Amino acid sequence: MTAVQTEVQSYVLFRVAVVRTERISPKMLRVTFGGPSLSGCVWAGHDHRVKLFLPLPGQTDPVVPEGPDWFAEYRAMPAATKPPMRTFTIRELRPDSHELDVDFVLHGDLGPASTWAGRARPGDRVAILGPNARCPTVHGYEYRPDADTDWTLLAGDETALPAITGILAALPAERTALVFVEVESAAEIRPLPCAGNARVTWLSRDGGPAVGGGLLREAIGRAEFPTGRPYAWLAGESSAVTGLRRHLVRDRGIDRKDVYFSGYWLLGSAIE
Known part of the structure; x- marks a missing residue:
């Protein structure tokens, strides 16, 4: 019998909720997300990015496709059910305590992420597509200077x-x-x-x-x-x-x- 190998995805979906918020400056808000699944997230530091999906009005959790074809499925979703998606940087990940920090620039109600963050309260739920700790190679960050950089x-x-x-x-x-x-x-x-x-x-x-x-x-x-x-x-x-x-x-x-x-x-x- 031939063993079937399943490819490990570099990014997977984490269902999380707001734990707390902290105003870092007048225009910068730090949102700490938490959830048991974050024990499976990994962070290389630097400019490591995640995709944040926000619930639509009337939703508790955003409806987000999962799996290797998630992006094509996401783009094909009708506007009535398609959650806003934005890219953010992991500011800090604490997998042992199941917490992840994201800093938001607040610029009023000019976009879905700023609008959501300005009203975020503990318990509010989102989905984060983030780097998978089970993947042998860490993907999703770009700050990679050569060893001989001065x-x-x-x-x-x-x-x-x-x-x-x-x-x-x-x-x-x-x-x-x-x-x-x-x-x-x-x-x-x-x-x-x-x-x-x-x-x-x-x-x-x-x-x-x-x-x-x-x-x-x-x-x-x-x-x-x-x-x-x-x-x-x-x-x-x-x-x-x-x-x-x-x-x-x-x-x-x-x-x-x-x-x-x-x-x-x-x-x-x-x-x-």
Whole structure:
């Protein structure tokens, strides 16, 4: 008899509920989710992402397809039953206590995730598609500098702040990092944990809206970079990070393979 091997999925669905919420800053809310299934979740630190599914009005739990074809099935769902889905960064995972933290940027009722988070209460239920601890290879994170990297450049707006915080917390003690974070106002500035040698530059819009990363581009354009091979990690508004990557490659001579960039959101549109 031939043994049948079942492929272990890299991401699986975790049914969880809100345990508590904590206001990190005027515009940032930390939501702690809990549930026994989280003992099967894994976290590599850094910018590890999950998919968050929110219940529709009148639902206790969102209706979410499971299995290897979940995304095709999700996209085929009728609008009346299709739950909002958004991508977030794991801020911290504590599998022994079955808890997972996600930081939300609050911008009023401009999107389903911000609207939900602003009203979240203990017991509210969601579904999280997260990394499976049973999978031999950990997937779902992108911060992967080569071993011979000499220094790190991190840049992004407030939506990238949870990932930047995770990356800095895991930075080797000997690693130098230049960090540029654009936020709505100076009230969002706070200490960031870091074991390495990081120089953090906060850029405030003084209450203005995020309109494409002009502050980031200007500040990085003026910055004096350390010598040696860099690794750049850029995330935030899509057009902003695309422009930053172009500047680093064309104007600063950084090899494109040493630049990771991700459009977390797009002006005037939603990215699932």
